[in-house]
Amino acid sequence: MLRSLLTVSALELRTRVRDRTALIIAIIVPVAMATLFGVALGGDDPPLRATVGMVDLDGGEFPAGVRREVMASTELDGVLTLRDLPSRERAQSALDAGDIGAAIIFPAGFSASVGAGEGGRVGVLTSADTPLAGVVANAVVDRISSLVRARTLAVRASLDAGVPAGEVKEFVERNGAAGPALTLDNDPMAGGRVDLSVYYGAGMAALFAFFVVGASFRSLLIERKQGTLDRMRAGPIHGWVPIAGKAVVGFALAMVSVCVTWASSVLIFGSTWGDPVAVFTLLLAHVLAATAITMLVASRARTDAQADGVIMVISFVAAFFGGSLVPLYTLPDVLQKIALFTPNAWTTTGLTGLAGSGAGPASVALPIGVLCAIAVAAFGLAATGFRKGLLG
Amino acid sequence: MTDTLINTLTCENLSKSYGGVVAVRDVGFTIAPGEAYGLLGPNGAGKTTTISMLVGLLKPDTGTVVVGGADLATDPMAAKAKIGYVPQEIALYPDLTGRENLRFFCRLFGLPRREVRGRVEEVLDLVGLADRADAKLDTYSGGMKRRINIGAALLHRPELLILDEPTVGVDPQSRKSILDGLERLVADGMALLYTSHYMEEVERICHRIAIVDHGSVVAEGTRHELVELVGGADRIELTLDGDVETALAKLRGLGGVTEAVRTTAGSVRLIAEGGRYLLPAVISTVDGIAAVTAVEVVEPDLEATFLHLTGSTLRD
Numbered sequence: 001m002l003r004s005l006l007t008v009s010a011l012e013l014r015t016r017v018r019d020r021t022a023l024i025i026a027i028i029v030p031v032a033m034a035t036l037f038g039v040a041l042g043g044d045d046p047p048l049r050a051t052v053g054m055v056d057l058d059g060g061e062f063p064a065g066v067r068r069e070v071m072a073s074t075e076l077d078g079v080l081t082l083r084d085l086p087s088r089e090r091a092q093s094a095l096d097a098g099d100i101g102a103a104i105i106f107p108a109g110f111s112a113s114v115g116a117g118e119g120g121r122v123g124v125l126t127s128a129d130t131p132l133a134g135v136v137a138n139a140v141v142d143r144i145s146s147l148v149r150a151r152t153l154a155v156r157a158s159l160d161a162g163v164p165a166g167e168v169k170e171f172v173e174r175n176g177a178a179g180p181a182l183t184l185d186n187d188p189m190a191g192g193r194v195d196l197s198v199y200y201g202a203g204m205a206a207l208f209a210f211f212v213v214g215a216s217f218r219s220l221l222i223e224r225k226q227g228t229l230d231r232m233r234a235g236p237i238h239g240w241v242p243i244a245g246k247a248v249v250g251f252a253l254a255m256v257s258v259c260v261t262w263a264s265s266v267l268i269f270g271s272t273w274g275d276p277v278a279v280f281t282l283l284l285a286h287v288l289a290a291t292a293i294t295m296l297v298a299s300r301a302r303t304d305a306q307a308d309g310v311i312m313v314i315s316f317v318a319a320f321f322g323g324s325l326v327p328l329y330t331l332p333d334v335l336q337k338i339a340l341f342t343p344n345a346w347t348t349t350g351l352t353g354l355a356g357s358g359a360g361p362a363s364v365a366l367p368i369g370v371l372c373a374i375a376v377a378a379f380g381l382a383a384t385g386f387r388k389g390l391l392g
Numbered sequence: 393m394t395d396t397l398i399n400t401l402t403c404e405n406l407s408k409s410y411g412g413v414v415a416v417r418d419v420g421f422t423i424a425p426g427e428a429y430g431l432l433g434p435n436g437a438g439k440t441t442t443i444s445m446l447v448g449l450l451k452p453d454t455g456t457v458v459v460g461g462a463d464l465a466t467d468p469m470a471a472k473a474k475i476g477y478v479p480q481e482i483a484l485y486p487d488l489t490g491r492e493n494l495r496f497f498c499r500l501f502g503l504p505r506r507e508v509r510g511r512v513e514e515v516l517d518l519v520g521l522a523d524r525a526d527a528k529l530d531t532y533s534g535g536m537k538r539r540i541n542i543g544a545a546l547l548h549r550p551e552l553l554i555l556d557e558p559t560v561g562v563d564p565q566s567r568k569s570i571l572d573g574l575e576r577l578v579a580d581g582m583a584l585l586y587t588s589h590y591m592e593e594v595e596r597i598c599h600r601i602a603i604v605d606h607g608s609v610v611a612e613g614t615r616h617e618l619v620e621l622v623g624g625a626d627r628i629e630l631t632l633d634g635d636v637e638t639a640l641a642k643l644r645g646l647g648g649v650t651e652a653v654r655t656t657a658g659s660v661r662l663i664a665e666g667g668r669y670l671l672p673a674v675i676s677t678v679d680g681i682a683a684v685t686a687v688e689v690v691e692p693d694l695e696a697t698f699l700h701l702t703g704s705t706l707r708d
Binding site: 011237 | 447448449469470472473475477479480481482483484485486487496497499500501502544548
């Protein structure tokens with residue numbers, strides 16, 4: 001049976017080599033993608049530099065603490081420049097003029113409100129023209145929000161415990177909730193050294209994997225149309241042989257494609273993708289999931305054109321929600337939750353985490369596990385679909 | 393059990409429905425080694441569905457298929473190894489050469505590596521394409537494609553060759569070549585299941601024929617047995633110029649004529665045992681009453697049988 005499978009695979013590979021799609025999708029396009037992203041986004045300079053306006057209408061200790069911590073943060077050194085602005089309107093004008101990339105606004109009474117355990121709301125102005133500055137501003141505000149929540153909780157707990165209102169502030173500060181302590185070192189963007197060519201290169205590789213394996217399953221449906229699939233199935237071979245034979249080639253070409261993207265990025269532009277074993281394992285899991293999903297589509301499609309269309313839609317939807325086209329962190333919360341259902345999101349998150357961090361395979365165990373789970377589920381559904389349709 | 397061991401193919405009670413629509417109902421027949429068996433039926437009669445069940449492409453709702461003693465349901469690999477399937481379409485790779493196509497199916501069907509080369513050459517000779525073996529399939533003529541399509545089904549030396557309309561769209565020369573080749577295979581002991589729209593092909597190569605209509609076998613037997621089902625009478629179509637009614641009355645009294653009817657204003661149809669021999673008497677009977685301007689004698693044939701049994705012509 002293995003010989004039959006290899007015979008199908010050999011013919012599929014030969015066909016793809018003869019019509020040059022193998023060369024194009026496995027070598028040329030990955031190298032081109034890595035080159036394009038490397039030239040456009042790579043290089044030695046930190047890709048992330050942002051000037052963020054700061055409007056302090058509060059004048060209290062909290063904004064001052066934030067400013068102090070930002071200036072002292074080594075992670076933000078060279079990445080973030082703060083520019084004081086007197087009002088929201090001036091901040092908006094500066095943003096419109098392109099003088100700043102985003103603005104953080106502390107409203108009047110913010111520090112007092114937080115100190116009284118009533119929380120507070122910080123405003124952020126962003127511009128579509130400077131999305132990365134918006135990301136940095138939002139990241140800073142996210143940290144502030146955490147601190148505010150912690151401070152609010154501490155104050156309420158102290159009041160509930162019977163600490164007099166006049167003594168709460170001193171009591172809380174004495175017990176470790178003194179004020180802002182901005183540490184953004186767990187944020188992948190905060191290091192300022194995340195190579196966007198790696199981010200987008202990986203995203204494109206993740207997207208392209210769908211097209212590469214999709215082409216193999218499309219050829220399976222073409223074989224059904226031209227009758228060769230029935231001829232194979234009428235012979236003394238297991239019904240799964242043609243499907244598995246195609247899948248093996250699609251999987252292998254997709255692996256070559258993503259690995260060539262990776263190798264090009266590293267060898268041509270010196271980008272750092274992280275621990276090779278972890279990167280390879282993650283890419284392997286992604287391609288496995290992409291293979292299973294495209295197989296599922298092929299198992300339900302009536303024609304190769306229909307399969308083509310559906311795979312295209314799924315690929316781009318998964319790429320969009322999965323951060324292959326736009327950074328995940330720029331998506332609203334609800335879309336970020338939807339992203340968890342796409343293999344691209346887990347792959348992109350895993351690769352981004354690995355890039356430059358020095359972490360090993362253990363750090364991407366969760367993404368790999370989820371990708372494998374997606375693959376198992378999709379393979380199961382595809383098997384059911386093939387039994388009802390192509391092999392029925 | 394004895395039948396199963398003797399026959400190359402035994403199928404019983406095959407039925408298949410699609411959402412309540414019955415495509416095949418209780419079809420059963422046997423094919424002995426070296427026997428050519430024809431399935432005749434109009435489009436939509438259930439021939440292709442039956443064949444799909446026989447080669448394992450479709451699971452029957454009921455019924456069994458045993459090929460050379462191997463049950464297709466319980467031992468599909470052994471059963472399929474004994475079947476060569478020639479689908480209606482040219483089920484080969486157009487961008488490969490004839491030789492490459494045959495080599496692929498040899499390997500796919502598990503022929504030992506050392507036998508592949510020799511067997512491919514044998515089959516190329518058998519289908520008369522050795523001189524075009526290295527040309528791409530999409531450069532072949534329709535007849536050549538049909539021949540290599542059959543060749544691909546012979547590679548693993550099947551005991552039973554199943555052909556679904558194998559001569560559709562080919563020129564008379566190629567058709568003759570294909571039929572000659574099939575007759576040789578049958579003479580060598582291969583069993584054949586043959587479906588075709590071409591009555592004359594089935595009459596020529598098949599020992600027994602099943603007429604299929606609305607998913608069921610409505611008649612089965614040798615050509616002679618089937619023709620006997622509608623009687624052995626010839627049909628005589630006369631075109632007369634003159635007193636047709638009087639001529640008709642005279643003809644009804646002629647010995648051997650079992651039926652005489654007026655079909656159109658000047659046409660009369662007679663049904664008569666051995667009608668072709670009665671023709672001189674027919675003409676002399678109407679002499680002086682009406683002039684015979686045209687005459688046609690139609691002998692009983694499969695077409696007439698088919699028409700009688702199914703109420704339609706084969707190509708409807």
